Amino acid sequence: MEADYSFSEDVKIYDTDAQGIVHYSGYYRFFTDAMQEFIKWKGHSFPIIDQNKWMVVLESNAKYIKSARLGDTLKTSLNVSLVSKKILRFDFDITCKDETICKGYILHICIDKNVWKSAEMPQDFIDSLIKKV
Amino acid sequence: MEADYSFSEDVKIYDTDAQGIVHYSGYYRFFTDAMQEFIKWKGHSFPIIDQNKWMVVLESNAKYIKSARLGDTLKTSLNVSLVSKKILRFDFDITCKDETICKGYILHICIDKNVWKSAEMPQDFIDSLIKKV
Amino acid sequence: MEADYSFSEDVKIYDTDAQGIVHYSGYYRFFTDAMQEFIKWKGHSFPIIDQNKWMVVLESNAKYIKSARLGDTLKTSLNVSLVSKKILRFDFDITCKDETICKGYILHICIDKNVWKSAEMPQDFIDSLIKKV
Amino acid sequence: MEADYSFSEDVKIYDTDAQGIVHYSGYYRFFTDAMQEFIKWKGHSFPIIDQNKWMVVLESNAKYIKSARLGDTLKTSLNVSLVSKKILRFDFDITCKDETICKGYILHICIDKNVWKSAEMPQDFIDSLIKKV
Numbered sequence: 421m422e423a424d425y426s427f428s429e430d431v432k433i434y435d436t437d438a439q440g441i442v443h444y445s446g447y448y449r450f451f452t453d454a455m456q457e458f459i460k461w462k463g464h465s466f467p468i469i470d471q472n473k474w475m476v477v478l479e480s481n482a483k484y485i486k487s488a489r490l491g492d493t494l495k496t497s498l499n500v501s502l503v504s505k506k507i508l509r510f511d512f513d514i515t516c517k518d519e520t521i522c523k524g525y526i527l528h529i530c531i532d533k534n535v536w537k538s539a540e541m542p543q544d545f546i547d548s549l550i551k552k553v
Numbered sequence: 554m555e556a557d558y559s560f561s562e563d564v565k566i567y568d569t570d571a572q573g574i575v576h577y578s579g580y581y582r583f584f585t586d587a588m589q590e591f592i593k594w595k596g597h598s599f600p601i602i603d604q605n606k607w608m609v610v611l612e613s614n615a616k617y618i619k620s621a622r623l624g625d626t627l628k629t630s631l632n633v634s635l636v637s638k639k640i641l642r643f644d645f646d647i648t649c650k651d652e653t654i655c656k657g658y659i660l661h662i663c664i665d666k667n668v669w670k671s672a673e674m675p676q677d678f679i680d681s682l683i684k685k686v
Numbered sequence: 687m688e689a690d691y692s693f694s695e696d697v698k699i700y701d702t703d704a705q706g707i708v709h710y711s712g713y714y715r716f717f718t719d720a721m722q723e724f725i726k727w728k729g730h731s732f733p734i735i736d737q738n739k740w741m742v743v744l745e746s747n748a749k750y751i752k753s754a755r756l757g758d759t760l761k762t763s764l765n766v767s768l769v770s771k772k773i774l775r776f777d778f779d780i781t782c783k784d785e786t787i788c789k790g791y792i793l794h795i796c797i798d799k800n801v802w803k804s805a806e807m808p809q810d811f812i813d814s815l816i817k818k819v
Numbered sequence: 820m821e822a823d824y825s826f827s828e829d830v831k832i833y834d835t836d837a838q839g840i841v842h843y844s845g846y847y848r849f850f851t852d853a854m855q856e857f858i859k860w861k862g863h864s865f866p867i868i869d870q871n872k873w874m875v876v877l878e879s880n881a882k883y884i885k886s887a888r889l890g891d892t893l894k895t896s897l898n899v900s901l902v903s904k905k906i907l908r909f910d911f912d913i914t915c916k917d918e919t920i921c922k923g924y925i926l927h928i929c930i931d932k933n934v935w936k937s938a939e940m941p942q943d944f945i946d947s948l949i950k951k952v
Binding site for chain 1: 829831832833848851852855856859864865866867889890
Binding site: 477526533 | 571574578581585600601607610613614615616666669
């Protein structure tokens with residue numbers, strides 16, 4: 421499947437740990453960078469969409485296939501899908517030299533931050549993310 | 554189910570983000586702290602067990618139920634189970650004021666770090682973690 | 687000089703980097719932990735003191751003398767001093783096995799967060815931190 | 820003074836804290852990114868130069884002038900200077916919308932990592948960093 425977006429960056433020294441590889445939670449930094457850059461490219465802010473609507477995380481998951489090391493260039497590809505008008509799912513695939521090294525997903529729910537209750541995402545936000553057929 | 558171990562600590566300012574709550578990847582810090590303190594209490598080092606055997610992460614998962622904020626005292630309870638002689642699973646339950654706010658799990662595989670191939674965990678390491686009936 | 691407070695914790699795997707030692711910015715985590723625990727002990731919140739008064743950082747500095755490694759128990763001692771009614775200085779000394787491995791300081795200024803301008807710290811906050819002679 | 824290099828990136832959600840601004844230690848991430856990208860551009864690895872020579876941090880300092888927020892584009896400019904054949908100094912200036920918001924410096928010393936003693940930097944590494952007149 422073709423990705424909706426991909427973002428490349430190098431592994432930094434602070435991403436690594438004493439095992440000489442990227443620390444497992446460091447991959448969530450790559451996921452986050454790809455989401456934020458993708459949504460900026462779509463013309464919106466993330467995860468704070470506007471003064472009222474915020475996206476907060478419901479679930480995060482990553483499967484680690486191969487290790488990445490200092491200086492490796494990683495390409496994080498993502499696909500976005502609408503679970504409901506309130507819930508957004510991102511699927512990730514991180515490659516290093518064209519080989520998948522990590523796969524994962526993040527589920528976000530939209531909230532009205534003034535009452536901290538779930539709410540529908542703004543329609544123009546949804547429209548910008550989801551391709552029409 | 555009774556937890557094998559629990560570790561309490563306060564949410565620090567660097568755990569939070571501009572939404573005023575703990576950033577989703579911050580919960581992996583609490584998971585990691587609980588694992589490392591648990592295994593220290595069992596008399597071993599983690600995730601670098603010894604000069605040859607290292608535990609590396611295969612999968613991480615967290616489900617977020619309620620938000621935690623600056624200064625909240627969180628209690629991370631864990632249960633450990635043996636998937637095989639090479640693979641260890643930790644299940645986590647984080648509570649704030651006796652209410653579960655996050656649940657998750659981490660799968661580790663043991664490697665021989667000299668050849669970077671999977672290997673059995675040291676027997677005394679296994680014995681220290683798993684309760685006999 | 688006797689420290690006003692000290693806080694001990696172990697180096698976690700995420701504090702280390704591919705050089706096998708604590709990453710230089712990781713020591714600011716130990717500084718932050720010691721400040722937050724100290725001020726909690728004094729009966730206040732930090733760095734968000736209350737709904738109006740926040741402490742924000744003006745300057746940070748650390749000198750690295752010896753490296754710390756995974757599992758090392760570090761003791762962070764701090765001394766607090768009043769630069770003015772608006773500015774607080776913390777001096778830090780981190781020891782590992784009774785040897786100083788890192789020294790540093792952090793300067794905070796108090797702001798009224800509603801107007802984001804410098805302001806005097808609450809008097810009871812000052813009184814709690816500074817020893818009377 | 821003209822900068823030797825500059826690197827731009829957006830403030831990510833994990834760089835911010837509950838005060839809604841970049842956490843003070845987050846600026847060291849921007850310093851580190853600029854250093855690593857600069858030295859990659861010069862054809863070398865950093866801070867692990869090669870199998871024997873590593874750069875480790877002696878001192879870090881940052882002065883905070885104005886706050887940065889989620890989504891702000893920051894430009895980190897750096898100048899490098901040779902304190903000795905063993906010690907390298909980086910000076911940083913971070914701007915947001917052409918205004919300086921943070922200034923700082925980092926001192927690194929070269930070590931022979933096999934004996935963990937100070938050592939001269941490789942000559943081709945020095946030559947690549949320092950402009951000839």
